[in-house]
Amino acid sequence: MILDRQSSVPLHVQVTDYIKEKIRTGEWVVGSRLPSQRNLAEELLVNRSTVIAAFEELAAQELIEGNRGGGTMVVNNTWGLMAGKQMVNWETYVESGQYKPNLPMIRKINEAEFDPAIIRIGTGELSPDLLPSDTFADLLRKTPAQSLALGYQEPKGDLHLREQVSQYLKGIGIAAGSSSILVVSGALQALQLISNGLLDRGSAIMLEKPSYLYSVHVFQSTGMRFVSLPMDAEGLHPGKLADYKREYHGTTVYTIPSFHNPTGTLMSENRRRQLLSVCEKERLPIIEDDVYRDLWFEAPPPPALKSRDKTGNVLYIGSLSKVLSPGLRIGWIVGPQPVIDRLADIKMQSDYGASSLSQWVAGEFLRTGLYEKQVSLVREQLRKRRDDLIDLLHTYFSDIGRWRVPKGGFYIWLNLVPAIDPRQLFERALKKSILLNPGILYDRGARQYLRLSYAYASQKEMEQAIRILRKLVIESGR
Amino acid sequence: MILDRQSSVPLHVQVTDYIKEKIRTGEWVVGSRLPSQRNLAEELLVNRSTVIAAFEELAAQELIEGNRGGGTMVVNNTWGLMAGKQMVNWETYVESGQYKPNLPMIRKINEAEFDPAIIRIGTGELSPDLLPSDTFADLLRKTPAQSLALGYQEPKGDLHLREQVSQYLKGIGIAAGSSSILVVSGALQALQLISNGLLDRGSAIMLEKPSYLYSVHVFQSTGMRFVSLPMDAEGLHPGKLADYKREYHGTTVYTIPSFHNPTGTLMSENRRRQLLSVCEKERLPIIEDDVYRDLWFEAPPPPALKSRDKTGNVLYIGSLSKVLSPGLRIGWIVGPQPVIDRLADIKMQSDYGASSLSQWVAGEFLRTGLYEKQVSLVREQLRKRRDDLIDLLHTYFSDIGRWRVPKGGFYIWLNLVPAIDPRQLFERALKKSILLNPGILYDRGARQYLRLSYAYASQKEMEQAIRILRKLVIESGR
Structure with missing residues (x-):
């Protein structure tokens, strides 16, 4: 296989595929040692950094693994290979084929949602204390x-x-x-x-x-x-x-x-x-x-x-x-x-x-x-929670955000005024233990939006999160 | 559209598609009257019986309906049409593209399984009295x-x-x-x-x-x-x-x-x-x-x-x-x-x-x-049920069937000696309130097989069903 330098597929992806093909066909069997990064770079006429990127990807897919001797081994094939291979197909969104970057964010959200230390201010789910256990x-x-x-x-x-x-x-x-x-x-x-x-x-x-x-x-x-x-x-x-x-x-x-x-x-x-x-x-x-x-x-x-x-x-x-x-x-x-x-x-x-x-x-x-009873209770509680969140937005976001007051449901679609980088904001908030649902998940053009939900976090958590969020948005917008 | 007389698609199917296309494009809207069978037959240069078959198919798909005046109306479109259209794709098995006839049988089985009057002698499910309610x-x-x-x-x-x-x-x-x-x-x-x-x-x-x-x-x-x-x-x-x-x-x-x-x-x-x-x-x-x-x-x-x-x-x-x-x-x-x-x-x-x-x-x-307890109980009961069914087979099928004695699970793969028509046997048994799982569901060449299950029917029902089945097999094999 010769790498295609005209292709829109980045070189490190081509190198990744090249190695996968070797594993798939059994040319490089499980337990065997891969050529060194230097040799592979020379053989394929690419920078060593390209080979390193490919190795990192393959390691993330748990197909290869570094060993103590400094070499790299093939550690997995068949199902592991299929999971890795298909991952790419699965992520191929169709509208302009550009949605790929969202999936890792959604996966991160799915994982962070089960971390009890995280404050979730965009989650489309009722708070546990509103569920009729x-x-x-x-x-x-x-x-x-x-x-x-x-x-x-x-x-x-x-x-x-x-x-x-x-x-x-x-x-x-x-x-x-x-x-x-x-x-x-x-x-x-x-x-x-x-x-x-x-x-x-x-x-x-x-x-x-x-x-x-x-x-x-x-x-x-x-x-x-x-x-x-x-x-x-x-x-x-x-x-x-x-x-x-x-x-x-x-x-x-x-x-x-x-x-x-x-x-x-x-x-x-x-x-x-x-x-x-x-x-x-x-x-x-x-x-x-x-x-x-x-x-x-x-x-x-x-x-x-x-x-x-x-x-x-x-x-x-x-x-x-x-x-x-x-x-x-x-x-x-x-x-x-x-x-x-x-x-x-x-x-x-x-x-x-x-x-x-x-x-x-x-x-x-x-x-x-009992369903009707539960509905009445949830309505009342959600309305209170909506009012509280609107109050918080008035306090902390009147100069840097715009929103409509919802007449029901869970969500406020917060339009941020300072120009932000949504991925960066998401990561920074996560470091502060706040989980956001950025607008780009729902429209990749909605970079200036967040989906807020008053259904999940408590009033205390929400106040804390909104206060921190204000700082992050202002920093991010600079 | 001109019908293709060389095509392997039967003419009545082509006529059905022709009418569906008229409905889909809105040429014939919901509530409108279809041309008479005679006119349509003349227009398309087919026998009237071909048009009748197409109308029956469309009526079964609830797209058209006869009215009291003797005419036929379009009564459904959009989702109805999609359900009808896709039905064909869904049924398209790939191995030799020949599995289609099975699906209606499976659907019939799914339905008959909820009729309490039916004796199910092939069902892959524990009898309700073996479930730990x-x-x-x-x-x-x-x-x-x-x-x-x-x-x-x-x-x-x-x-x-x-x-x-x-x-x-x-x-x-x-x-x-x-x-x-x-x-x-x-x-x-x-x-x-x-x-x-x-x-x-x-x-x-x-x-x-x-x-x-x-x-x-x-x-x-x-x-x-x-x-x-x-x-x-x-x-x-x-x-x-x-x-x-x-x-x-x-x-x-x-x-x-x-x-x-x-x-x-x-x-x-x-x-x-x-x-x-x-x-x-x-x-x-x-x-x-x-x-x-x-x-x-x-x-x-x-x-x-x-x-x-x-x-x-x-x-x-x-x-x-x-x-x-x-x-x-x-x-x-x-x-x-x-x-x-x-x-x-x-x-x-x-x-x-x-x-x-x-x-x-x-x-x-x-x-x-409690799982282990349940397993022990089910094992014991199933073994008894297997023994009973093997006894019944010895009594009623020793001359017309062959089988192996299973060492566990639910099933006996009964090989019938007289040459039977599996679909006919299935239908005839159903008329006698016995639900069969014909071998062709699991291998379209297995026309001489039935999947029996001792997990579901009671000993009494099983005896009755096996006795009747013997008669049906002998009749069918003539």
Whole structure:
């Protein structure tokens, strides 16, 4: 193999691949010693620093390892090699192929979230003291042995739970029988099933910019493309939908109309009607991700798109994760029955359904009215937390930030005035034990934004973090 | 569009596609009336029966509907159309592209399994009276509120559970720290994660023939190919591995060495050593699916491949579904840490982890020794059930069937002597309320085989079913 100096692939990556190929084909077997960096550099006509970078990458992938004698050994192959190789494919985002740098940040976030010393001011999750542990334990204590379905469940999920969900949906204006409801292991799996089961490889999904969807790989990893739609204070703007459908072959619209993640925006009544009417006219199906709906503060959001859907255009996603318990892993998809049948079939092929224990507890929460009780409590607490965070922002960010006051949900989309380097700010904050969710996770152009969440950190932690954050932003902006 | 009469696609399918395209592009909108069958037949120069077949297909997909006036209306589009369209892709198996007919049968099985009047004599699931409902309820009663982790879990799963799994693995000779273990929602999800995360599209997986894997779509749907390996009474025969690796570019071996599904075969000690040594030499990674290991009757199986794996060649899959409760949806993958890290990352991207409630209960079962108690009980019961089924086979099938006596697990691979039509036998049995798992689900050449399972049906039901089955086989073989 000769290195390609014209290629856009950096030389150290080419050297990494060169060595991997030697390991893969068994030319360099596990336990064998690699040529010295100097020799390899001479052989490949590259700087020694290029070889060093390649060795570091291979060591990080645990394929090679330095030994005490100063040499370098091959220590792993097969699965290790596959994991390393695919890592690259997996990270290949499709929109302009430029999203790669985000993944390490998300992985860092996933890890830091389990460090108890870290203050998390962007986490999309309720604080543990808002989760109804006692009520859970109570429900579990009362579980009669005979009502535990320990076997496999029906493809669409436990009937008891689906009937309760059907009732719940009725309460928010959506008519759906239990056979039009599929129980899933959270909203993320709902998206995965839709992506695997209904969308062709290479489909273009039109969605808000920014969007939560940019931070997860569920669609990109199955080869979907994203087409960004503008949004304003009233939510997604559907004006360009028809054009984009033609221009970019948009096949589906994905939207979070109620308390949008990450901006907190509530789509207005008027905008909802516009969106529905454009999509009906253009025969564009909609994925309505409505997992924050119940978390309103002053007044309930306008009716769901699904509640006005006459043509089966809307697939509706709900979840218990944002109100009750993310660990339960229970959500649902609502749609036309043949579509739900299809998705149920795929769910069976992927994991044989959600935990029956979780399904049982979820059904009991809904049946007994304990869910409603929990919702009221969370609403009240979240509103208080939102007010506190807004107060803090007034105190510490009035000169260096802009924000809108959300009417529900978890998030404030903080626009920072001083020009910052988001990766640097993220790293510096992490050194101070503060975990940020930078805007670039949700829109790579949103360098001047942070997603703040008042759902997780305590008031005391939040005050501490916001005070430190102010300093970091000002330093960073210099 | 002009129909292509030279095409291998049947004319009625072409007509169906023609109409779908009209609906998709909006030429025929929802609510509009279709041309009459006669007119359409004339326009397309086909028989009216061809148009009728197309209409029936479209009606089955709920895209069109007859109305009282005798006309036919378009009643659905967008999602309905996507569900219909993709159905075809999803069903496209890759090995010779010929597996399509299986899927409807599997779907029928999935549905019939929830009909309480049906006797299931091939189901890979413990009978409800073997599931430890009381112990479960007991454990739940004793759950302290503070031990319930209702939030999101660490990417690799609840640490408490992973530590228990690590202990359990030690007991079967596998050394694996908690960071080399990934908790998954059952073994099927383990395969999905491996398929999505480690294997390239178009990879060839070498596996036993027959195999459970042929009956699920987890690999095929991500574009994998299957290369079948012969097996005998000692299990998979690795003699051809090296050749097949080269000839078909085989990249991975998948095997169920202990109480193989569907044949019940236990791979011998000797064969295990051979397989490991060939794979190490050929640098072929192995997926060891060992979910039936604990269900031995007279003596434990030979050590797992993983327990002798020095080079990180083996990914090991275990599960609680076959012993404790399928509804719990708890299994694990064990492998080199970088590989497990990678798979954990993908798990986070697909469903944010398994139910924390399920994980907690699973951990408690292992920690308290209740798992071991349950295993002993299930072993004893299954052995009795195996003996009973073998007795029944001696009584009713000695002249028309051949079988081996399994040493553990759930299955007997019944070879029928009279030449039968498996689909017809399946349908006829279903009419008599007996649900069969025909051999063709696991190997499309295995037309003369049934997978029997003594795990599910009661002795009484089994006797009744086997008696009826004898008649059906003899009739069918005429």
